[in-house]
Amino acid sequence: MKKADRKSGRYRKTLREQVKENPRLAATYVILRVLVVLVLIAQIFNRNFENAFLCILTLILFTIPSFIERTIHIDVPDTLEIIILLFIFAAEILGEIQAYYVHFPYWDTMLHTLNGFLCAAIGFSLLDILNRRGSLAFQLSPLYLALVAFCFSMTIGVLWEFFECTMDQLFLLDMQKDTVVHSIGSVMLDPSGGNTPTAIQNITDVIVVTADGTQHSLGLGGYLDIGLLDTMKDLFVNFIGAVVFSIIGYFYVKNRGQGKFARRFIPQVLPPEEPSTKEK
Template identity: 30%
Template sequence: MDENKQKALALLCYITMRLIAIIILGYSIYMIVIEKVDELESRYSMIAFYSLLLLGASFVPSIIEHRWKIDIPEFMELLFVAFCIGSLFIGEIIGMYRMNTWWDGLMHTLSGSLIAIFSFSLLRMLNESADIGKRFTPGFVVFLVFCIAATVGVLWEIIEYSADCLTGSNMQRYLNDVTGQPFVGQDALRDTMLDFILNSVGAAVVCVIGYIDLRIKKVTLIRAPKRLQK
């Protein structure tokens, strides 16, 4: 697929993502304000919150491009859209996280890969713009990328823990979804540890591909963002 078709596809995905978010947000507000569905009000409030997140996320790539004067590769943007829809829309709003536990693992693996790809792209851009003697070695790039992806995974688990403490949610799956009883021992840690492991696996796969990419001096999966003219 040529670059123009990729740009058109990315734009279509963003428009679709925004329309989905606006429609669901409007429906949630209607149910809360007009219908006054008290027993499900908290559920619709959470759906409205995730819809706002989905809507806001759709503008993140364009904000980054405008702020730092770069052109993010369309392949990376499509991955970002897929992750947002899979995580916020399918996972949280539709409820796939509650219906199928493997969906959470899939999203954490994808998020680790996406963060690693984005980190590789930025480091490639820095390397290409630096003097030869000041460029990072492939091994150091891989190490740095993996550390960034792992750190973001840790920060996300902190966010989940904070949300559970403040709102009484079950983002870390420490409660049984059926009985509402808290898990005990390693069962209480299983979801968090699996998230860490799968996030690391996704990042590690990209690191291997990126290392090979850097060693053979060819642009394959991970292309650096283009600097835009001021």
Template identity: 30%
Template sequence: MQKPEQQDQSREFNAHRIVIRVLLVLMAVEWILLLLDQRWLSLFLVTFIIGTVFSPILFRSRMQVEIPAEFHLTAVIFIFASFYLGEVQDFYQRLWWWDIALHTTAGLLMGILGFLLVYILNESKRVELNMNPGFIAFFAFTFALAIGSVWEIFEFGMDQFFGMNMQKPMLGDPSGLTDTMWDIIVNALGAFVISFSGFIYLKRKESFFVKKWIRSFIEKNPGMFKS
């Protein structure tokens, strides 16, 4: 009989497998339709989503790193919501709050990724580092801000060179500056929530949901970490 923890892992694995398969079928059909319609930019975005679905294979074969199911599923769902629903299906125009919600979520996710990266480096036996909780939290926050800034540059470039409308100019501000600033602000808020939560966890060992993600990554890649 399986232990409760094993049962949870089994349910997570099954949910991950079902969602990924459904998304792959949907993206494959969409890819063919976009190719027939010659919508090249949307085709590129859908191709990128499909590549993200298969990314664990690349990490496993090239870097000998196992990506936990919850990491992969979170990344795929976010990219699907951002690129497919947002850009291909035009949710950014249909729902005024879609852009704000995704940028806030991006801040949370990039904060988590930054926290995980520096925490893993701190615990890895391949790298001799010993960083305090304050620095780990600060790195997570600045990492999320940096990624958010790179994304805004990407949006600006796509608008300038391909005539897209990724910056979403607002009424009274056709330049898109207001949209860009709000994107950066909500991204920073999301990053701060995760960074501060991680700092409290490291200082006081209080509950922090990312702890489960860290433990999952360590369990799948034990050779990377100190005993």
């Protein structure tokens, strides 16, 4: 059977056939799903229904790549699919439920970098698929495709930061993780009321006074920045991930798909299925 025939029939294959053809992908699916189910059972026994919902959401998100292949007939490369599955597991199960975002300072940075890379791959593939359709009357240059991939990734990153900020303002969830800083500068501290920034250096503690006059010492060893530095760091590493894939995508299109490395991250349109004929 030809490679194209195998791809076109991929979404019709049985589970056993898929395991035989893609053992690494199948093993990843099974292991991650079993781990999520075990965590789900533990959260239900602990009556932590919010985390149980996250587990159910994770199981649903796991089905997205195969859903795309079956319904839109787009082949998601195995490498990209495994990365997507690991990304979902690392963000929802390890990051949120196991609190890796708190225990490992660079966990969120790693995921945002990977998110920039993945979103650039998705944006690039969407336009590259249209670019190669014979029905379109225009052809897009490799540089243009790379630029669109970069802009798509950064837009998704910005929209996610909008979402985090909204959740923090409405529900005080602290999705934009705070940062302890030891110096600040603001024009609001200008004693003359002008536009001259006034700095405070070597901050070791901050005392918060509530409306009833109660004083609370934060005891964090500095001033509490409310999410700004975390947001800028997330956008910066998203930028790095987007730039990396945009460069890969540029050379992929320039060489018209001959690069084996880039092909592992770029979805392809599956050939249309041939109608099945029944034996008389």
